[in-house]
Amino acid sequence: xxxxxxxxxxxxxNVAVPMLRASMGGLANYLFDDPxxxxxxxxxxxxxxxxxxFSWTVSFVAExxxxxxxxxxxxPGRELNGLQIAFLRKFPSLFGWGDTLRLIRRTWPLLxxxxxxxxxxxxxxxxxxxEFRGRGYGEQLMAFAEGQARAARLTKCSxxxxxxxxxxxxxYQRLGYQIVFTRRFKGRLAELESGYHRMVKSLPAR
Numbered sequence: 001x002x003x004x005x006x007x008x009x010x011x012x013x014n015v016a017v018p019m020l021r022a023s024m025g026g027l028a029n030y031l032f033d034d035p036x037x038x039x040x041x042x043x044x045x046x047x048x049x050x051x052x053x054f055s056w057t058v059s060f061v062a063e064x065x066x067x068x069x070x071x072x073x074x075x076p077g078r079e080l081n082g083l084q085i086a087f088l089r090k091f092p093s094l095f096g097w098g099d100t101l102r103l104i105r106r107t108w109p110l111l112x113x114x115x116x117x118x119x120x121x122x123x124x125x126x127x128x129x130x131e132f133r134g135r136g137y138g139e140q141l142m143a144f145a146e147g148q149a150r151a152a153r154l155t156k157c158s159x160x161x162x163x164x165x166x167x168x169x170x171x172y173q174r175l176g177y178q179i180v181f182t183r184r185f186k187g188r189l190a191e192l193e194s195g196y197h198r199m200v201k202s203l204p205a206r
Contacts, residue, residue: 003137005072005144008059010048015061015068017043019127020054025162026192031106034099045094052087053080053124062128062141069132072141073125076152077116106189113183113198116158120200121149123159142175146203158200162193169197177201 008016020043021028032042043054050057054073062070075083091100116122123145128137149157161168163182177199184195 003062003064003069003140005060005062005141008056008061008071010050010056012056012059012061012068012071013044013047015071015129016047016056016059018129019071020047020073020125023125023127025165026189030189030192031103034095042095046087049090049094051083052090053083054087055083058083058124060141060144062137062144064132064137068129070128070137070141071125072123072145074121074123074145074148076118076149076154077120077122077158078118080116080122109187109189113181115160115198117156119154120156120158121145121152121154123157126159138171139175142172146201149203150206155203155205156200157203158198160196160198163195163197169199172199172201175201 017040021039028039028043032039032046034042037045046054047056047059049055058073058075060072060074061068062072088100088104091103115124123142126138126141126145128141146157149155157177159172159177161172163169163184178201179197180200181198182195183198184190185193
C-alpha cells in the first residue's frame with residue numbers, strides 16, 4: 001500500500017510528540033524546560049490545543065497501513081505571527097503565568113530573525129519515526145507540503161534546520177532548497193543547539 005497523508009487529530013500523540021521533540025532539537029528543551037513535567041508531557045499538552053503554531057490544527061500525519069509513520073506541521077508564512085500570538089495567549093491557561101513569563105523571556109532573543117516571509121509556505125516541523133526511515137517517506141511529506149503551498153497560491157517553501165543535521169541538510173538541498181541565512185545561538189541555548197540554517201525553495205511552475 002502507498003503512503004497516505006491526512007489532517008492530524010488531537011489523539012495523534014504517538015507520532016506528533018516524538019516528531020515535534022526530534023525536529024525541534026535542543027530548542028524544545030530550552031523553551032519548554034519544566035521541573036514539573038517531562039518534555040513529552042509538555043509537547044502533548046501544547047499539541048492538543050487548537051489554533052496555534054504547534055497545534056494539531058496545522059498538522060498532518062503520514063500513515064502506512066493505518067499506522068502513523070511521519071508528521072508534518074506547516075502553514076503559510078503570513079499566518080506565523082498570528083499563530084505565535086495565539087500560542088502565547090493560550091499558554092497561561094495551560095501552564096500558568098510563571099511558565100508563560102519564562103517562555104516569553106526565552107523566546108524574546110529569537111525574534112530578531114524571521115522564520116518565514118509572508119510570501120513563503122513555512123514547513124515548521126517535519127519528520128519520520130526512526131523505524132520507518134530510509135523508505136522515501138520524508139520526501140513524500142515534503143512533496144505534500146509543496147502541494148499545500150501551491151494550494152495556498154504560494155510559489156516558495158521555507159524551513160529551518162539545525163546547522164549540524166547534515167543528513168537533513170543534504171536531503172533538503174537535493175530537493176532544491178538553498179541556504180539563505182544562518183543564525184548561531186548564544187548563551188544557554190548555544191549549549192543545547194548551536195544554530196540553524198534557513199532554507200528556501202522556489203517551486204517550479206505547473
